[in-house]
Amino acid sequence: xxxxxxxxxxxxxxxxxxxxxxxxxxxxxxxxxxxxxxxxxxxxxxxxxxxxxxxxxxxxxxxxxxxxxxxxxxxxxxxxxxxxxxxxxxxxxxxxxxxxxxxxxxxxxxxxxxxxxxxxxxxxxxxxxxxxxxxxxxxxxxxxxxxxxxxxxxxxxxxxxxxxxxxxxxxxxxxxxxxxxxxxxxxxxxxxxxxxxxxxxxxxxxxxxxxxxxxxxxxxxxxxxxxxxxxxxxxxxxxxxxxxxxxxxxx
Numbered sequence: 001x002x003x004x005x006x007x008x009x010x011x012x013x014x015x016x017x018x019x020x021x022x023x024x025x026x027x028x029x030x031x032x033x034x035x036x037x038x039x040x041x042x043x044x045x046x047x048x049x050x051x052x053x054x055x056x057x058x059x060x061x062x063x064x065x066x067x068x069x070x071x072x073x074x075x076x077x078x079x080x081x082x083x084x085x086x087x088x089x090x091x092x093x094x095x096x097x098x099x100x101x102x103x104x105x106x107x108x109x110x111x112x113x114x115x116x117x118x119x120x121x122x123x124x125x126x127x128x129x130x131x132x133x134x135x136x137x138x139x140x141x142x143x144x145x146x147x148x149x150x151x152x153x154x155x156x157x158x159x160x161x162x163x164x165x166x167x168x169x170x171x172x173x174x175x176x177x178x179x180x181x182x183x184x185x186x187x188x189x190x191x192x193x194x195x196x197x198x199x200x201x202x203x204x205x206x207x208x209x210x211x212x213x214x215x216x217x218x219x220x221x222x223x224x225x226x227x228x229x230x231x232x233x234x235x236x237x238x239x240x241x242x243x244x245x246x247x248x249x250x251x
Contacts, residue, residue: 014154015210022078024205025157029075032168036071039171040064057113063106067167070099074164078157093147100143103167104136116246125244126188127173129235134227138166142220158216161202162223169195192228199224 037045044064047053055061073096080089111131117124146159169191176191199221206213234240 014214016153018153019082020209021153021157022081024209025161026075026078026082028161028202029071029078029164032164033071033075035168036068036171039174043174057110059106059109059113063103063110066099066102066106070096070103070167071164073099074160077160093150097143097147100139100163104140107131107136115244117244119241119245125240126232126235128244129240130169130228130231133231133234134224135166135169138223138227139163141223142166154214155216158202158214158220162199162216162220165198165202165220168198196224 044053073092076092077089077096080086080092111128114124114128140163142159142163146156146163149155149159172194173191176194199217203213203217203221206217
C-alpha cells in the first residue's frame with residue numbers, strides 16, 4: 001500500500017477528514033452512476049441488446065463509452081484514497097483526464113451531428129444550448145480546476161464532484177421526459193430545478209458535516225445559476241440559430 005509521498009502534504013484552511021470525505025465522494029459517485037445507468041436503460045441499453053438501437057451519428061457510441069468509463073473511474077478514485085494508494089490514484093487521474101477530453105470532444109460532435117434542424121424544433125435546439133454552454137463547460141472547467149487544486153484536498157474533491165455532476169443533466173432529462181404533460185408544458189424548468197436541487201444538496205452537505213459551506217460549493221452553485229440564463233440567451237442569438245440551422249452565421 002502506497003503512502004502519500006513527502007512534499008505532497010495536504011494544505012488547507014478548511015477542515016479535512018480524508019476518510020470521511022472519500023466515503024462521501026464514493027457515495028455521491030454511486031448515486032450519479034445509478035442515475036446515469038437507470039436513465040439510459042430503456043433508451044440505450046435495451047435497444048442495443050435487442051439490436052434495435054439506431055445511433056443519431058457515429059459519435060454516439062464513443063461518447064457513451066467515455067462517459068460511462070468516466071463515471072466508473074470517478075468511483076474508483078475515492079476507493080484508492082481510502083487505501084492510500086496515491087501512485088495509482090494519480091495514474092487513474094490521468095486516464096480520467098483523457099476521458100473528460102474525450103467526453104467533451106465527442107459530446108460536441110454528437111450535438112453538431114444532430115444538426116441542421118429547423119426553427120420549430122425547440123426540443124432539439126434549446127436543450128442543445130444547455131449541453132454546449134452549461135454542461136460541457138462545467139465538466140471541463142471544474143475538472144481543470146480540480147487538477148490545478150490537487151494539493152488542496154478540500155478544494156480538489158469538491159471541484160471534481162461538480163465536474164462529475166455536470167453530465168447528470170442529460171440523464172435526468174431522460175427521466176423528466178417520462179413525466180406526462182408537465183405543468184409548464186415544457187420539461188426545461190423542471191430539469192433545471194432538479195439539477196439545482198442536487199447542487200443545493202452538495203452545499204447543504206458542507207453545512208451539515210462541517211458547519212460551514214466551502215467556497216468551492218458556492219462557486220459551483222453560482223456557476224450553475226449564471227449559466228442557466230446565459231444558455232437561454234445564447235440559444236436565441238442569430239449566431240446560434242445559424243449554427244443549429246446549418247446556415248452559418250445568420251445576418
